[in-house]
Amino acid sequence: MHPAFSVIFLTTLLGAGQGLYLAMVTGQLYAVARFLPVQEDQFYAIGSLVALVLLIAGLVASFFHLGRPERAWRAAAMWRTSWLSREVIVLPIVMALVFAYAVAHWMEWTTPLFQLGAALQVDSTLLLGLLGTLASLALFVCTAMIYAGVKFLQEWHTPLTVSNFIFLGAASGFMLAAAYSAYIGNPLVTFFGTWAVILTLAGLASRLAHLSRNAHLKHKSTVQTAIGVRHRVLFQKAQGATGGSFNTREFFHGQSQAVVDTVRYLYLILVFPIPMLLIGAAYVTESQSLPIAAFFAQFIGLLAERWSFFAEARHPQNLYYQSVA
Amino acid sequence: MTQLALVIDLNVCVGCHACVTSCKEWNTSGWAGPMVDQNPYDGSPTGTFFNRVQTFEVGTFPNTETVHFPKSCLHCEEPPCVPVCPTGASYKRPDNGIVLVDYDKCIGCKYCSWACPYGAREVDEQQKVMKKCTLCIDRITDAKLSERDRKPACVLACPTSARLFGDVHDADSEVSVAIRERGGYQLMPEWGTKPANHYLPRQKIRIHIDQDELTRVDNPLRREDLTDYTGEETLDDVAW
Secondary structure (H helix, E strand, O other), X not given: OOOOHHHHHHHHHHHHHHHHHHHHHHHHHXXXXXXXXXXXXXXXXXXXXXXXXXXXXXXXXXXXXXXXXXXXXXXXXXXXXXXXXXXXXXXXXXXXXXXXXXXXXXXXXXXXXXXXXXXXXXXXXXHHHHHHHHHHHHXXXXXXXXXXXXXXXXXXXXXXXXXXXXXXXXXXXXXXXXXXXXXXXXXXXXXXHHHHHHHHHHHHHHHHXXXXXXXXXXXXXXXXXXXXXXXXXXXXXXXXXOOOOHHHHHOOOXXXXXXXXXXXXXXXXXXXXXXXXXXXXXXHHOOOOHHHHHHHHHHHHHXXXXXXXXXXXXXXXXXXXXXXX | OOXXXXXXXXXXXXXXXXXXXXXXXXXXXXXXOOOOEEOOOOOXXXXXXXXXXXXXXXOOOOOOEEXXXXXXXXXXXXXXXXXXXXXXXXXXXXXXXXXXXXXXXXXXXXXXXXXXXXXXXXXXXXOOOEEOOOOOHHHHOOOOOOHHHOOOHHXXXXXXXOEEEEEOOOOOOHHHHHHHHOOOEOOOHHHOOOOOOEEEOOOOOOOOOOHHHHOOOOOOOOOOOOOOOOOOOOXXXXXX
């Protein structure tokens, strides 16, 4: 598949935004449970607003993928059958909840609404946080299922696509939360950093399982089934156009295998070991800048990871477009 | 239920591209606006086509065979491109089974093209919407045309009659009979998309001619048989 930068930025920015928001809610939950010191409301508010900015940036990126962006509102119509339509519905819900969570913290609407059990004071931020968490997880599933749901792209048609999107998105978000805490000199950097490393390790396990699965993948379609001629020696001589077509532009990445391999090694280094080492070094040296470097290294790595995700998927229609003349 | 479709006879297709040009001509001048070309007279011409003829070579020289393979939307009975469309622009007509795109609803997200294993859909680079074969829906449903002309442009243009058009759900239609009696098959059956279009396979026509058949036994103009027989069995000796 051709890796479109609009979709690469859409999926990575949304992942980081949702992850940062999940990190904020996780931080608040830990504080409610008194595992962590309670933060000022502004900490959660600004963190969620940064998450909202990332979500908006992802949404803007997605418009560059559309031929007719002015009609994008129509995309909410077919939610019964289309994961893309479901994403289009869930994304604004997540954005609204993230915004409401930020506003509730900013305005300090933290008077308990009711009490659960002996000590749990439930206020509006906690309720919005829980709703937003559910919506964020739903958005991860919708975004990933757009790819995992296409059975013809066998490289994508696996639950590992969904787990990759969830773990890698959440990891980059928690990494950003650690960077944010480090930037403002908040001691939560260790907490977010630890979770970022755990999620990065989960993402590593999931992505390596995905790579190993795809390395042994047997494609269902062959050029024999594509044109229905039973002969082992079958070569294309002409594809009906000499100057290429939509089919050659959309479904081929156009790079050599060496480039694809390089990008794979690049993201395997940038997404996994480097951020974890930087976070570890930040823990030891109490550096304020290393968590920020860790986030940027991982995010750049994730751009490469998404590029590679597209480039490694081989569409069966390519069997009809193997040779020009 | 009606399911209109094409049946393409690979045995007689000569790869002349008349179906490609007639398709482009009819549909680019039609109600839905032009099928745009870029650099039509330049080094890398490209453009929107509903139908393309590809060529494959089977076997190793000298035992090779050239297969010309016209390829267009197969109007699947289980079209995987329809449910993924977020706007409902892609739909399958309930009355005749043709898969169509509503160009006024399409947002050009290209998701349907990912969900088509045949690569039958192409984005129009100027209108920025997804396009595909309509089986000349404006032509075959036009009651003002004579019955003979109410067929897709490609079918009417084919000089070898390699393209048959009709209802594959009607067991007695020309296309159903062709599929049934001449080994019509579907492309990529492994995906369960149930393409309505079928292809008729190449058929080698071999005739075996005996020397006996070249010479009429009762040919009045036949030369006298001047062979010297030495007692071997001849055709005349065989008891039938």
